[in-house]
Amino acid sequence: MFLSKLMPLDDAQKIINTFTESTDVEEISLEEAYQRVNAQEIISTLNSPPFDRSAMDGYALLAEDSFGHSETNPFQLKVMDRIGAGQKSDLKLKPGEAIKISTGAPIPSGANAVVMEEFTHEEGDIIHVETSLTPGENVSPAGEDFNKGDTVLEKGKLLGPAELAIIASAGFDHVSVYKKPRIAVLITGSELVMPKKDLEGAEIINSNHFTIKSMVESCMAVPEMFHSIDDAQLVEERFNELLKDYDTLITTGGTAISKGDVVVDVAQKLGEVHVHGVSLRPGKPFGFAQVQGKPVFMLSGFPVAAMVQFDVFAREALLKMQGFKRNPLLVHKKAARKIASTLGRTDYIRARMEGEMVHPLKIKGSGIIRSMVESDSYIIIPENLEGIEEGDQCQILPYHSLKA
Amino acid sequence: MFLSKLMPLDDAQKIINTFTESTDVEEISLEEAYQRVNAQEIISTLNSPPFDRSAMDGYALLAEDSFGHSETNPFQLKVMDRIGAGQKSDLKLKPGEAIKISTGAPIPSGANAVVMEEFTHEEGDIIHVETSLTPGENVSPAGEDFNKGDTVLEKGKLLGPAELAIIASAGFDHVSVYKKPRIAVLITGSELVMPKKDLEGAEIINSNHFTIKSMVESCMAVPEMFHSIDDAQLVEERFNELLKDYDTLITTGGTAISKGDVVVDVAQKLGEVHVHGVSLRPGKPFGFAQVQGKPVFMLSGFPVAAMVQFDVFAREALLKMQGFKRNPLLVHKKAARKIASTLGRTDYIRARMEGEMVHPLKIKGSGIIRSMVESDSYIIIPENLEGIEEGDQCQILPYHSLKA
Incomplete structure (x- = not known):
C-alpha cells in the first residue's frame, strides 16, 4: 500500500527527467532518416555550391563589357561555347566573348556575371545584349550556402526535409541517429476486450490499446502491446518479462491513489515508485517508477486521463530518449x-x-x-x-x- | 516555348483543386490505421459505456440509505458480494445492503450510487459509511459517452489516438480509409549526383531527392524517386512510364518561365499545362499540368523554391487525395x-x-x-x-x- 501527497507537475517532470536517458546510436542511410534525430553534429565535407554557378539561364560574360549599355544602347558579344547543367566549359573568357550557360552550370573562367536570356537576342554566333550588369550579377558564389568544415547541423535535430537536404549537400549519404526506443505497453483491466459488436457481462472495449499505441508512435518510438487482467501475480510476471526486453514500460490501469492498487503496488515491490499522484486534472492518478533500471510510466485506466498523462509526462520523455528536446508550440x-x-x-x-x-x-x-x-x-x-x-x-x- | 503571365496563388490553387480527386477506399485493421483518413462516417454499434458502471473503487449501495448521515453520524450496511473489474454480480441489492465494487464494474441491480472506499471502514461483512450520497454519485451511466446508432466520427478525419479509441469503442476493429496516393518524383538535372565527398566537374548534390521524398512522406503519401538528365526525349519517356503507374507526378527542375524549358515543354506536349509561373516569392517558376488524366506538379530545381512550391501547391492537394481537408494552424x-x-x-x-x-x-x-x-x-x-x-x-x- 503506497500513499502520497499530490505532487506538482513540475516536480514530477523533473524526477522523470532524471530517470530517462538517450538510447544508443546507430548509423542509417539518409534515405531512411526522415523523422529521426541526428546523434552527431554534421560538419560539411564540401563547399555548397561547390563552384561559382549560374543562377539563371543566359550568357556568362565580363560585366565590364556591359557598363554603360542599355536597351537603347546595346552591345555585341561573340558566343564561344554552350554549356548545359552538368557541363563545364574549358575555355577562358576574354573581353567581347560570351558563353551560353544553363542555371546551375559553373561560371566559366574569366566570366563574372550572367545576363538573362530575355535581355539578349542571338544572331548566329553573335548576341546583342540590351542591359548592363554588375560583377557577380546572377552568379551564386561557391560556398554561398556553406563551406567545407562548417557545422551545418547541430546534433539533436529532428530530421525534416531541410535537414536531410543539408546533410546530403554536406556530402553524407548516411547519418548517425538515436535508436527508436522500444516501448512495452501493458494495458491492465480484467474487463477489457478487443473491439467487437456484442459485448457480454461486464466487458468494456479496450480503447486504450489504440490510444496509447498511436501516442507512442506519434513520439517516433516503437510500441509493443500487451494486456493483463487485474492480478498482482500476473502483472508482476509481466513487469519482469517486459522490462528485460524493452527500453521502457508504460501501463494503464491500477493506479488509484487512495489505496493500494495492483500496478503501483507491483512497481513498488519490484523497484522504486518516485511519483504517485499528481495535482493534474484530469490525470491525478499517475505513477512513475524505476524498475530494473528502466522508467515505468503508470497511466490511469480512464481513457482521457491516460491521454493527458501521456501528453504531460511520457511524451517529452520518449522524445528525450531519442536525443530530441523541443518546446511544443503554445x-x-x-x-x-x-x-x-x-x-x-x-x-x-x-x-x-x-x-x-x-x-x-x-x-x-x-x-x-x-x-x-x-x-x-x-x-x-x-x-x-x-x-x-x-x-x-x-x-x-x-x-x-x-x-x- | 510556353509563355505566361504570373498567376495569383489563389487562382493556381483553385485550378489544382479541380484536377485532384480522392483515391480509392480500402478497409484496413484498426491496428494499422494511425495517421490514415476514414472514408466513411462511423456509426456506433454499441452504447459506451455499455452499462451503468462504477467510476470509483468502493461500495455500491442505495443512496437513500445514506441520506442524513455523515462522519459524525455513520451508518452500517451488510456486504453481500464483491466484484472486480470484468465481473458482474447477479444479486439484486436491497436496502441495508452493499456490494464491494471496482472501478469500471457494472452497478448491481438495485444500487444507484457508489461510496468511495476512503469514506468507509469494513469489519467482517459490515461496512461503516461516514458520508451521504446523492443518487447517481460515482456512477458513469450507460451511454454517457455515446449510444448505439450515434455518429461518433464524420468521414474525412485524420485518425489520431482519440479517433482510433472512439472507432474501437463503437465496436469496430477495421476501418475504411482512403488509399495512400503513390507519387512518382522525377528529379531532373544533368548536374545532379547522389551525396559523396568528392565532386567532379559541374556536379551538384541532388538534395531535392531528400527534400521532396520526405515532404511527400509528411503528407502520408508514398513517394518513389526517379532522376533524369535534362533531355526532352528522356523526360518525355519518363512522363509516359510514370503516369501509367502512379497517381501523381511531381518533378523538379526545367520550369523556367522566360523561355521554353524541358519539363514544362514535355508536359505541354503530352497534356495540358494549366499553370506556369505564379506570383510567389520564392517559387515563381511553378507549373501544374494534367497529363494522361493525372496531376503533374512541376517544381523549381532550386531547393528553397521547390520547398515553398510544394508547401503552397502540392501539400494540400496530396492530403485532399486522401480525403483530408484542413487548415494549417496560423x-x-x-x-x-x-x-x-x-x-x-x-x-x-x-x-x-x-x-x-x-x-x-x-x-x-x-x-x-x-x-x-x-x-x-x-x-x-x-x-x-x-x-x-x-x-x-x-x-x-x-x-x-x-x-x-
Missing part, C-alpha cells in the same frame, strides 16, 4: 467562457479553437472519449491560477503541436 | 524588422519565432538550404500588402503545422 486565445480551477492544481481543459477564441468543451468526465475527438487543443490552467474569466487570454496547446 | 507575431514586398505578389519569408516576435532571416537566394534549417516558420505576406513594418503583427505558418 498559442494564446481568448476564453469563450469562464473556467473554474483550483490553486495548486494544473488543469488540461479539452477545447476547440475558433479564430481568436477558444471554447472549452462542456463535457466532463475522464472517460468521455468523444470529448477528445471533438476538441483540438488543451487550455492549460497553471497551478497558480484559480481559473480564467470569460475573455481572458489563455494558454493553448494544440494537439497537432504535440506530434513530433 | 499564428500571429510581431515582425522584428521591416520586410519589403511587392503588391500583387505573395511572399513566403523564412523566419524564426521567438516569444511574441518573429525574425525574418536575412539570408536570401532560393538555393540557400541553410535558411530552411535555421528557420522554423514562414512569414506570409499576402499579395495585397506592400510589406510589413517593424512591430506589425504578421501571419506566421510554423513548419510544424504543415505536417499532417
Whole structure:
C-alpha cells in the first residue's frame, strides 16, 4: 500500500527527467532518416555550391563589357561555347566573348556575371545584349550556402526535409541517429476486450490499446502491446518479462491513489515508485517508477486521463530518449467562457479553437472519449491560477503541436 | 516555348483543386490505421459505456440509505458480494445492503450510487459509511459517452489516438480509409549526383531527392524517386512510364518561365499545362499540368523554391487525395524588422519565432538550404500588402503545422 501527497507537475517532470536517458546510436542511410534525430553534429565535407554557378539561364560574360549599355544602347558579344547543367566549359573568357550557360552550370573562367536570356537576342554566333550588369550579377558564389568544415547541423535535430537536404549537400549519404526506443505497453483491466459488436457481462472495449499505441508512435518510438487482467501475480510476471526486453514500460490501469492498487503496488515491490499522484486534472492518478533500471510510466485506466498523462509526462520523455528536446508550440486565445480551477492544481481543459477564441468543451468526465475527438487543443490552467474569466487570454496547446 | 503571365496563388490553387480527386477506399485493421483518413462516417454499434458502471473503487449501495448521515453520524450496511473489474454480480441489492465494487464494474441491480472506499471502514461483512450520497454519485451511466446508432466520427478525419479509441469503442476493429496516393518524383538535372565527398566537374548534390521524398512522406503519401538528365526525349519517356503507374507526378527542375524549358515543354506536349509561373516569392517558376488524366506538379530545381512550391501547391492537394481537408494552424507575431514586398505578389519569408516576435532571416537566394534549417516558420505576406513594418503583427505558418 503506497500513499502520497499530490505532487506538482513540475516536480514530477523533473524526477522523470532524471530517470530517462538517450538510447544508443546507430548509423542509417539518409534515405531512411526522415523523422529521426541526428546523434552527431554534421560538419560539411564540401563547399555548397561547390563552384561559382549560374543562377539563371543566359550568357556568362565580363560585366565590364556591359557598363554603360542599355536597351537603347546595346552591345555585341561573340558566343564561344554552350554549356548545359552538368557541363563545364574549358575555355577562358576574354573581353567581347560570351558563353551560353544553363542555371546551375559553373561560371566559366574569366566570366563574372550572367545576363538573362530575355535581355539578349542571338544572331548566329553573335548576341546583342540590351542591359548592363554588375560583377557577380546572377552568379551564386561557391560556398554561398556553406563551406567545407562548417557545422551545418547541430546534433539533436529532428530530421525534416531541410535537414536531410543539408546533410546530403554536406556530402553524407548516411547519418548517425538515436535508436527508436522500444516501448512495452501493458494495458491492465480484467474487463477489457478487443473491439467487437456484442459485448457480454461486464466487458468494456479496450480503447486504450489504440490510444496509447498511436501516442507512442506519434513520439517516433516503437510500441509493443500487451494486456493483463487485474492480478498482482500476473502483472508482476509481466513487469519482469517486459522490462528485460524493452527500453521502457508504460501501463494503464491500477493506479488509484487512495489505496493500494495492483500496478503501483507491483512497481513498488519490484523497484522504486518516485511519483504517485499528481495535482493534474484530469490525470491525478499517475505513477512513475524505476524498475530494473528502466522508467515505468503508470497511466490511469480512464481513457482521457491516460491521454493527458501521456501528453504531460511520457511524451517529452520518449522524445528525450531519442536525443530530441523541443518546446511544443503554445498559442494564446481568448476564453469563450469562464473556467473554474483550483490553486495548486494544473488543469488540461479539452477545447476547440475558433479564430481568436477558444471554447472549452462542456463535457466532463475522464472517460468521455468523444470529448477528445471533438476538441483540438488543451487550455492549460497553471497551478497558480484559480481559473480564467470569460475573455481572458489563455494558454493553448494544440494537439497537432504535440506530434513530433 | 510556353509563355505566361504570373498567376495569383489563389487562382493556381483553385485550378489544382479541380484536377485532384480522392483515391480509392480500402478497409484496413484498426491496428494499422494511425495517421490514415476514414472514408466513411462511423456509426456506433454499441452504447459506451455499455452499462451503468462504477467510476470509483468502493461500495455500491442505495443512496437513500445514506441520506442524513455523515462522519459524525455513520451508518452500517451488510456486504453481500464483491466484484472486480470484468465481473458482474447477479444479486439484486436491497436496502441495508452493499456490494464491494471496482472501478469500471457494472452497478448491481438495485444500487444507484457508489461510496468511495476512503469514506468507509469494513469489519467482517459490515461496512461503516461516514458520508451521504446523492443518487447517481460515482456512477458513469450507460451511454454517457455515446449510444448505439450515434455518429461518433464524420468521414474525412485524420485518425489520431482519440479517433482510433472512439472507432474501437463503437465496436469496430477495421476501418475504411482512403488509399495512400503513390507519387512518382522525377528529379531532373544533368548536374545532379547522389551525396559523396568528392565532386567532379559541374556536379551538384541532388538534395531535392531528400527534400521532396520526405515532404511527400509528411503528407502520408508514398513517394518513389526517379532522376533524369535534362533531355526532352528522356523526360518525355519518363512522363509516359510514370503516369501509367502512379497517381501523381511531381518533378523538379526545367520550369523556367522566360523561355521554353524541358519539363514544362514535355508536359505541354503530352497534356495540358494549366499553370506556369505564379506570383510567389520564392517559387515563381511553378507549373501544374494534367497529363494522361493525372496531376503533374512541376517544381523549381532550386531547393528553397521547390520547398515553398510544394508547401503552397502540392501539400494540400496530396492530403485532399486522401480525403483530408484542413487548415494549417496560423499564428500571429510581431515582425522584428521591416520586410519589403511587392503588391500583387505573395511572399513566403523564412523566419524564426521567438516569444511574441518573429525574425525574418536575412539570408536570401532560393538555393540557400541553410535558411530552411535555421528557420522554423514562414512569414506570409499576402499579395495585397506592400510589406510589413517593424512591430506589425504578421501571419506566421510554423513548419510544424504543415505536417499532417
